[in-house]
Amino acid sequence: MIKKLKNIIEGSLIKWGFLEKKDDIIPYAFLAPALIILGGILFFPLVYSFVLSFFDWNMTQSGGAEFIFLDNFIELFGNSAFWHSVRLQVFFVVISVFLELLIGLGVAMLLNHNFAGEHVVRALLLLPVFILPVVSGLTFRxxxxxxxxxxxxxxxxxxxxxxxxxSDSTFAFVAIIIQDVWRMWPFMFMILYASLSSLPESPYEAAAISGATKWQVFRHVTLPMLKPSIVIAVILRIVNALKAFSEIYVMTNGGPGDATSIMSIFIYKNAFDFYDMGYSAAASYVLVAIALAFSVYLVKTQFEF
Structure with missing residues (x-):
């Protein structure tokens, strides 16, 4: 019976073009349980939260969820607190990632040569990125x-x-940015240093022969060759910065007032302080849309210097 079922599945997969021969099903069979579990963990909450964004469901009220279609999104876009969190999120991401890129690139350029103890120094510089966000947040607090x-x-x-x-609205926002920059600039350094180490020597030799200055070499030789790595590093950091939550939660909980209430804090408070699950789910998908917009824009523009 099992052999017959196996032959049916193999035949169907070969017919549909997923397999070229029957032996190919064996690796897929080993992967299937893990893929099914992973799919359930990832895709079920994703689909469930998307469906939930079209419902009015407050856990403190009786009556269950009510389908309201786009009303959560309409209410969201008319909420000044939401737009305040969006502005803070954009400022947080742009300032943090920009500073991390500058520091990471600068340190990578400085250390891009052989010196005594280079491996120890580079390893020590990477330590902050391995610290858990909540630990980093508590430390800075x-x-x-x-x-x-x-x-x-x-x-x-x-x-x-x-x-x-x-406790000061201006200092608090600067404080969470400093914490994020300290923890994540080594991530930029790690990617850019690896890219710098693998750049070919011939363009630099040609620039030296032509009498180019150090700035001209950096501007016209190093930076263009680093562009793909910079784009990848920035996209990864933007997506990660948009998810920042635990370190800000333990440092300020979005305060004082709403001075550090970026989108993740706004979403959390609506879900677990006000128990408005549908509204919170809608805000979550707006955050996803912002992350996609940032990523697509960077990929399309490719940092036109």
């Missing part, structure tokens, strides 16, 4: 403490009074 924080202690040494960084 303690560092920003107005009474016992290391930053205010250093400021006190030069005669500056303690600053309540996380």
């Amino acid at each position: 303690f560092m920003y403490d107005p009474q016992y924080g290391a930053i205010n202690w250093l400021l006190g040494l030069i005669g500056i009074n303690p600053i309540a960084f996380l």
Whole structure:
């Protein structure tokens, strides 16, 4: 019976063009259980949340979910708090990723040569990126403490009074950006350093013969060859920065007020503070759309320098 079923499946897959010969089904058979489990974990919540975005479902109210089609999205686009979170999200992503790119590229250029202890230095520079976001957030929260924080202690040494960084709307937003830049610039460094190390020497030799300055070499030789790696690194960081949540949650919980309430915090609060699951799901898909828009734009423009 099992052999007959196997032959039927193999025949169908060969007929549909998925297999060229019967022996090819064996690798797929080994992969199938893992793929089914992974598909259930990934795709079921994805589809469920998308369907949920068309329903009015507040967990504190009786009556269950009510289909309202696009009303969640319409209400969302008319909500000033939502647009505030979008603006903060864009500022957070653009400023953080830009600074991480500058620092990562600069350090990669500085270390792109052989020196004593180079492997140790590069390994140490990568440590922040392996720290869990929530651990990084808690660490910076303690560092920003107005009474016992290391930053205010250093400021006190030069005669500056303690600053309540996380209680001030302007300082709080800058504080979460500094935390993100510190933790993630090594990611940029890692990608760009690997790319720099693999660049061919012939363009540099030609530039030296033509008498090009260091800036001209960087501008017209190094940067164009690094462009694909820069685009990939920036896209990966944008997608990752759009998902930033735990470090901001433990540092400020979106506060003071809504000064650091980026989209992930806005979504979380609507889902777990106000229990409005449909509205939160709709906001989540707007965040996905923003991530896709950023990625498509970068891929199409390819950083036209």
